[in-house]
Amino acid sequence: MRSPEIGPKRFNGKSIIKRPLTLGNPLKLPRVLLVSPIDASFVREDTRLLEEFCDVAPFQFRDWRDYPRLAREVSRCDLVFCWFATEFAGVVAVLARILGRGLVLVSGGWDISRMPEIGYGSLLRMRGRVAARISLRLADRVLSFSDWSADAIRRLVPRSNVHRVYLGVDTDRFRPSRKENLVVSVAHVSRENLARKGLVTFVKAASLVPDAHFCLIGHNWDDAVEHLAALTSQNVEFTGWLPDEELRAMLARAKVYVQASFSEGFGLALAEAMSAECVPVVTRVGAIPEVVGDTGFYFPYGDECALAEAIRAALHSTKGSLARERIQLQFTIENRLRELRDAVYGAWRVPQVDSRRSLGSHAAVERGPR
DSSP, rough: OOOOEEEEEETTTTEEEEEEOOBTTOOOOEOOOOEEESSHHHHHHHHHHHHHHHEEEEEEEOOOGGGGHHHHHHHHEEEEEOOOOSSHHHHHHHHHHHOEEEEEEESSSGGOOOOOTTTGGGGSSHHHHHHHHHHHHHSEEEEEEEHHHHHHHHHTTOOOEEEEEOOBBBTTSSOSSSSEEEEEOOOHHHHHHHHHHHHHHHHHHHHTTTEEEEESOOOSSTTTTHHHTTOTTTEEEEHHHHHHHHHHHHHHHEEEEEEEEESSSSOHHHHHHHHOEEEEEOOOTHHHHHHHTTTEEEEOTOOOHHHHHHHHHHTEEEEHHHHHHHHHHSHHHHHHHHHHEEEEEHHHHOOOHHHHHHHHHHHHHHOOOO
C-alpha cells in the first residue's frame, strides 16, 4: 500500500520522487537500517539514493561478534535494507520477522551462485544454501540485479517475492572523451578471479593485439598479479586500485572494455564503461547479454584468440555511442531511485493509528498553521 505524497524531491536537477505523507505523522520518513558485509561503490550509491527519501543508518557486518549490536539496530528501525543473501542475512531476516520490521533484500551474485567448475558461490556450502533460502523466503521484497539473477533466485526459492531492479549508472559522471587505442578491464586481481573474471584470457589476448595498450584496473589482493605478469607482453599495464576520478578518466579514454567472465550477476563496471562509450567485448554468460544487448562483440569464455579477434573489431567499431545510449535508456541512477522507493514503501509496515486522529492531523496539514 502506497502512502500519500507531498512536495517534489529533486535529484541531479530533476524532479524524481516525492516525500511520503503518512497519516498521523505527515513528515515521518522510514528509518532504514542498511546492512552490508562490504564497503563497495554500489552499496554507497544505494545509501545515497535511500537518503533521498529515508533516514538511513549504515551497518557494515564483519563477523559473528556484530550480531548483538545488529539485533539492537534492527529493533530501532522501521525497515532493513540488506545487501546479499548470505549467512548474516538469514539472521537479519528472522530478526525482522520476529520484530515486525520490513525487509528489502538485494541479491543476485555470489550469494545465489553454485559453480563447482571454478569453486565459486555461497551455495557450494550447506550453511550458504540454508541462509539464502531463509533470507530470500522471509524478505518482503527481493531485488535482483538482473532477469538472469531473478531466474536463479526463483529456482532456489520459488515462493520468493523477487523483482528485477537493475543497478544504476550516473551517466553524467561516466562520459567519453577523446578515445585512444586503449583496452581496459576492471576487476579485483585475485587467485579466485583468474578464472571467474577471465583475467588470464585477458592478458594472453594482449600479446595478439600488439598495437593496443591493455590496462587491468583493480586492487591486488594476493600473488595473482605476479602470476599474470609472467604471462603478459609489454603492452599490458597493471594499474592497481584507482581513485574514482582516475578510473572515470581512464574509461573516458578507452576505446574498448573487456568483460571476460565465467559468469556475472550484472556487471556494473561494464555498464559504467559503456556509459563512457567504450565498445564492450564480452562473454555471452550470466546477465552480460542483458547489459550489452547488440552494442558489443561476443567471444567464447577462455578463448584468447577469439577475444583478440573481437578486440581488433571493436577498436575499429563505432558502437561506443550505441553502448552509451543503451545505458542512458535502461540503467540510469534515476531508474534505480524510483525502483528503490517503490520497494521500500512496498515493504514498510506503517504503524496503524487512530483513524479520527489521523484524519484530524491530515486536515491540519491541508489547512496549514493559523
